[in-house]
Amino acid sequence: MKISEIYRQKKTVISLEVFPPKITSPVETVYDTLDHLKELSPDFISVTYGAGGKAKDRTVEIAGKIKGDYGIESMAHLTCISSTKEQVASGLAAIRDAGIENILALRGDIPEDPDFEFPNPLQYQYARELIGEVKAAGGFSIGAACYPEGHVDSPGPAEDMEHLKEKVDCGADFLVSQLFFDNELFYDFMDRAAKAGISIPVSAGIMPVLNRNQILRMTKLSGCSVPAKLERMLDRYGDDPAALREAGEAYATEQIVELLAWGVRGIHLYTMNKYEAAKRIIGSIERIREK
Numbered sequence: 001m002k003i004s005e006i007y008r009q010k011k012t013v014i015s016l017e018v019f020p021p022k023i024t025s026p027v028e029t030v031y032d033t034l035d036h037l038k039e040l041s042p043d044f045i046s047v048t049y050g051a052g053g054k055a056k057d058r059t060v061e062i063a064g065k066i067k068g069d070y071g072i073e074s075m076a077h078l079t080c081i082s083s084t085k086e087q088v089a090s091g092l093a094a095i096r097d098a099g100i101e102n103i104l105a106l107r108g109d110i111p112e113d114p115d116f117e118f119p120n121p122l123q124y125q126y127a128r129e130l131i132g133e134v135k136a137a138g139g140f141s142i143g144a145a146c147y148p149e150g151h152v153d154s155p156g157p158a159e160d161m162e163h164l165k166e167k168v169d170c171g172a173d174f175l176v177s178q179l180f181f182d183n184e185l186f187y188d189f190m191d192r193a194a195k196a197g198i199s200i201p202v203s204a205g206i207m208p209v210l211n212r213n214q215i216l217r218m219t220k221l222s223g224c225s226v227p228a229k230l231e232r233m234l235d236r237y238g239d240d241p242a243a244l245r246e247a248g249e250a251y252a253t254e255q256i257v258e259l260l261a262w263g264v265r266g267i268h269l270y271t272m273n274k275y276e277a278a279k280r281i282i283g284s285i286e287r288i289r290e291k
C-alpha cells in the first residue's frame, strides 16, 4: 500500500527506520532485528541508503523482504547527489521490481571517502530533482526529508522552508523530519510550514538517546540543538550506559506522548537497529497511538 494512503486511513502513522548492516557483516543481523520490530505492528518500516558504500545494494533487498516476507509496508530511501541519471533509473527499476511502492527521495550527504568518485559533471544538485523524476516515473508514494531546525547547509530557516515547499510542489506526498529533542521547535516548524502553504502529512523523527558519544556526534552533524534538560541527562548518566539508556528511552517516550497529544500525523522512530529500546518505547504507547 502507498504510504499516502496509510496517512489517509490512519489518524497517526507509526513508522520505524532501520539501516542495512555494513557489507562486512551478515545481512541476517537486520532480520533478527526485524523479527522483533514486527511485533510492534508498525504502519511501515523504512530502510536507509548509504550513498557511497556497497551496503546500498542491501536497501532494496531488505525493504523488499519487509514487504514480501514480513507483510509490513516498506519504504526504500534513495539518494541522488553521488549518482548518475542511469544509476537512479536502475535504482528505481530495482525498487519497483521488488514490489516496493514507497520511496524517501533524498539529496544525500556528501560521501566522506576522499576517493569517492562523483559523476563529473554532477547530474543532481538537490532532492527536488529526484522527487520530480520519481513522480514522472509514476507508481510510487514519495516522501521527502524536512528539518525542524533547518538543514545544516542552509543559510537560514526562511530559505530552507522555501526549498522544502519546492520539494512538495515537485511531488512529495509526505515529509519525515530530522531528529529533534525539543518539541517546541517542531511545533514552530509546523506553523511556519503551514504559512508556507505546506499541508501534506509530516512525521516527527524521534531518536532515543542510547549512547552519549553517538548522540553528540549526531547532533553536531545534523545541527540539531541539545536542550538544557537533555544536557543535564547526558552529564548525569553519560558514564553509565544502562542508566543513560533508561533515561533516553523515558525522554523519547515523553517527547512522543506530547507530540501525539498535540496531534502529530506520524512518529518515525530511528531505531538504529536496537529493537529492545524500540519495543519499550512503542510498547508503552500502545493505547494512545490510535487515540
Ligand code: FAD
Residues within 6 Å of the ligand: 047, 048, 049, 050, 051, 077, 078, 079, 104, 105, 106, 107, 108, 109, 110, 125, 126, 127, 128, 145, 146, 151, 152, 153, 154, 155, 159, 160, 163, 167, 176, 177, 178, 179, 205
Ligand atoms: P535537499 O532537500 O536537496 O536540501 C539540501 C540543502 O540544499 C538544504 O540546505 C536546502 O535548503 C538546500 N536547497 C534545496 N534546494 C535548493 C535550491 N534550489 N537552491 C539553493 N539551496 C537549495 N542520507 C543518506 O545518505 N541516506 C539515507 O538513507 C538518509 N535518510 C534520511 C532520512 C531522513 C528522515 C532525513 C531527515 C535525512 C536522511 N538522510 C539520509 C540525510 C540527507 O540525505 C541529508 O540531510 C542531506 O544533506 C540533505 O538531503 P535532502 O534530501 O534534505 O536535500
